[in-house]
Amino acid sequence: MNKSIGYITGEEFMELAAVQGAKVLSAPKSLHRRIGKVNILEVPDIEKYVEEDEIIISTLFPFKDDLEEFIRLLRKLAKRNITGFAIKPRRFIQTIPEEVITIARESDMLLIELPDDTVFADVVYEAVQKISNKSVDLFLQIQKRTEALLLKMNQSRGILETMQCIEEELGIPLFLIDSRNKSFLAPGAKERLGDLDYDVCEKIRSKASDGKMSQLLLRNRQVKMYTMEVHDQNLSSMLLNLITGEPISGVEAGILENVAQMLFIQVRNYHIIREQARKYKANFLIDCLKGILVYQQDILKYAADADIQIDSQSKYGVAILNKEEWRPMREQQMKFLMRQWEKEFLVVTLEDNVVLILNEKQLEHLEELFERYFLQQQIPAENICIYVSDGDAITSLAKEYQQALRIKRIAGLCNLKRAVIRYRDLGSYTVLSLLPMGHPEILRMEERFVKPIQEYDTAHNTKLLETLSTYFGTEQNLRETAACMYTHYNTISYRMEKIKELLNLPKWDAEIQLQLQIALKLWNMNFKDRNEAAR
Numbered sequence: 001m002n003k004s005i006g007y008i009t010g011e012e013f014m015e016l017a018a019v020q021g022a023k024v025l026s027a028p029k030s031l032h033r034r035i036g037k038v039n040i041l042e043v044p045d046i047e048k049y050v051e052e053d054e055i056i057i058s059t060l061f062p063f064k065d066d067l068e069e070f071i072r073l074l075r076k077l078a079k080r081n082i083t084g085f086a087i088k089p090r091r092f093i094q095t096i097p098e099e100v101i102t103i104a105r106e107s108d109m110l111l112i113e114l115p116d117d118t119v120f121a122d123v124v125y126e127a128v129q130k131i132s133n134k135s136v137d138l139f140l141q142i143q144k145r146t147e148a149l150l151l152k153m154n155q156s157r158g159i160l161e162t163m164q165c166i167e168e169e170l171g172i173p174l175f176l177i178d179s180r181n182k183s184f185l186a187p188g189a190k191e192r193l194g195d196l197d198y199d200v201c202e203k204i205r206s207k208a209s210d211g212k213m214s215q216l217l218l219r220n221r222q223v224k225m226y227t228m229e230v231h232d233q234n235l236s237s238m239l240l241n242l243i244t245g246e247p248i249s250g251v252e253a254g255i256l257e258n259v260a261q262m263l264f265i266q267v268r269n270y271h272i273i274r275e276q277a278r279k280y281k282a283n284f285l286i287d288c289l290k291g292i293l294v295y296q297q298d299i300l301k302y303a304a305d306a307d308i309q310i311d312s313q314s315k316y317g318v319a320i321l322n323k324e325e326w327r328p329m330r331e332q333q334m335k336f337l338m339r340q341w342e343k344e345f346l347v348v349t350l351e352d353n354v355v356l357i358l359n360e361k362q363l364e365h366l367e368e369l370f371e372r373y374f375l376q377q378q379i380p381a382e383n384i385c386i387y388v389s390d391g392d393a394i395t396s397l398a399k400e401y402q403q404a405l406r407i408k409r410i411a412g413l414c415n416l417k418r419a420v421i422r423y424r425d426l427g428s429y430t431v432l433s434l435l436p437m438g439h440p441e442i443l444r445m446e447e448r449f450v451k452p453i454q455e456y457d458t459a460h461n462t463k464l465l466e467t468l469s470t471y472f473g474t475e476q477n478l479r480e481t482a483a484c485m486y487t488h489y490n491t492i493s494y495r496m497e498k499i500k501e502l503l504n505l506p507k508w509d510a511e512i513q514l515q516l517q518i519a520l521k522l523w524n525m526n527f528k529d530r531n532e533a534a535r
Helices: 010-014 028-032 067-079 098-106 120-155 159-170 187-193 198-207 250-289 296-305 331-341 360-364 366-375 394-413 440-449 451-460 464-473 478-484 489-503 510-525 527-534
Strands: 037-040 054-058 084-087 110-113 174-178 183-185 212-218 221-231 237-243 316-322 346-350 353-359 386-388 420-422
Touching: 010 028, 010 110, 028 110, 037 120, 054 120, 067 098, 098 110, 120 159, 120 250, 159 174, 159 183, 159 187, 159 250, 174 187, 174 198, 174 250, 183 187, 187 237, 198 212, 198 237, 221 250, 237 250, 250 296, 250 346, 250 353, 250 394, 296 394, 316 394, 353 360, 353 394, 360 366, 386 394, 394 420, 440 451, 440 510, 451 464, 451 489, 464 478, 464 489, 464 510, 478 489
Parallel strands: 037 054, 054 084, 084 110, 386 420
Antiparallel strands: 174 183, 174 237, 212 221, 221 237, 316 353, 316 386, 346 353
């Protein structure tokens, strides 16, 4: 924030009685620069003591023997946005160097040559008095407008209405970002920026600076913002951002400072209320998934208390995601994504799984939802599998949850990798998963139908086992198998003959083919165990 609420312009400074006869050596537009502080500095290390919007009065005594040192200092101070210098020459220096005038004009710094009889104390006294009077006037304006605004804010319903009140009062688009990267946008900001996702909020946070203007690329357009940061004792914070191309006035800054803390309290209370509601909702959903709530009348009653809409005539299914598969994501990004899901699904964390309870329509279009909530968030699809139950009455959520867990277990056993896996996708794996994998008959089948092919592949660097799996996956179509493997048809034919030779098959009938397919599936199901044993 600015050190001083009030300020005068360079033009008003030139009207002071104490500087009558002074000359402006800089560009005319420098007269519009703000002066919030006046200082007399006659020491060589003045760089340590100057501030933004400050004008320095000096005879340049410390630099009388080395004006080049003053020129170097002037270039540094120009970058720090000081307003300028009022210099009284001819006492210790003869004239103000042309290079000093050039620097002032290039940087829009105010440069004034004071008359020989100027009394510095009179300049400071008169300027400070004028700045103080303006500060009082501005303070009264801020107080009056803040009181009116606080009255409107007290009557508003929710954070967005409160922000709309502030936006209308200041006439500047406004939005805020809290410490969880949750954004709240007043109408004007919403129109310009649209919704802000987690990564955009993180980008704004990294670029913004308290009490400063910043510029960044958002939605393929350059956006200039003034940012104010609010903290509390728990180290949570809020960035209040004004979309503006110009520095905000002292009145606007003062109003913001007065209402920001109240707005921050609203944001904090919003999260407290949401967290309490989320816990109540989570407990209700967990009770349904664990089979504690099974009667429809009980479920509908608790759902109403948790503000959850349940259609008693609709089927509901369960989709689960293993949180371990989300390791490429940041923890905060994961939480943000779950908050987004809560707008559309019933979501809860249970037994280290993220559980989504879906109605019939959502179950039907789950692949589209997957693309929207994962691929558009740039989360690698290969890292995520959603295991989805068939769907049944709301009273059967516990059964649906167990089915989703079983799908997850079988998919893990069978090394299945798909974005969305439903029970029907498992096929014969649902029955094979019931078998004890270490049974002698299962091992005998693998030894008979898979091991010879696998050993030949290892010894000769061939792909017979992959060819056989692809062959069955294409409904035993040699041409499709060749296309899938980007291999010539004759090569695939040769490989199939080689497989029959290795297995010493007397015939190629349906029974043999069935045994081969079962053996391959059992081999896949034992994949993890074999790899662990090899390690």
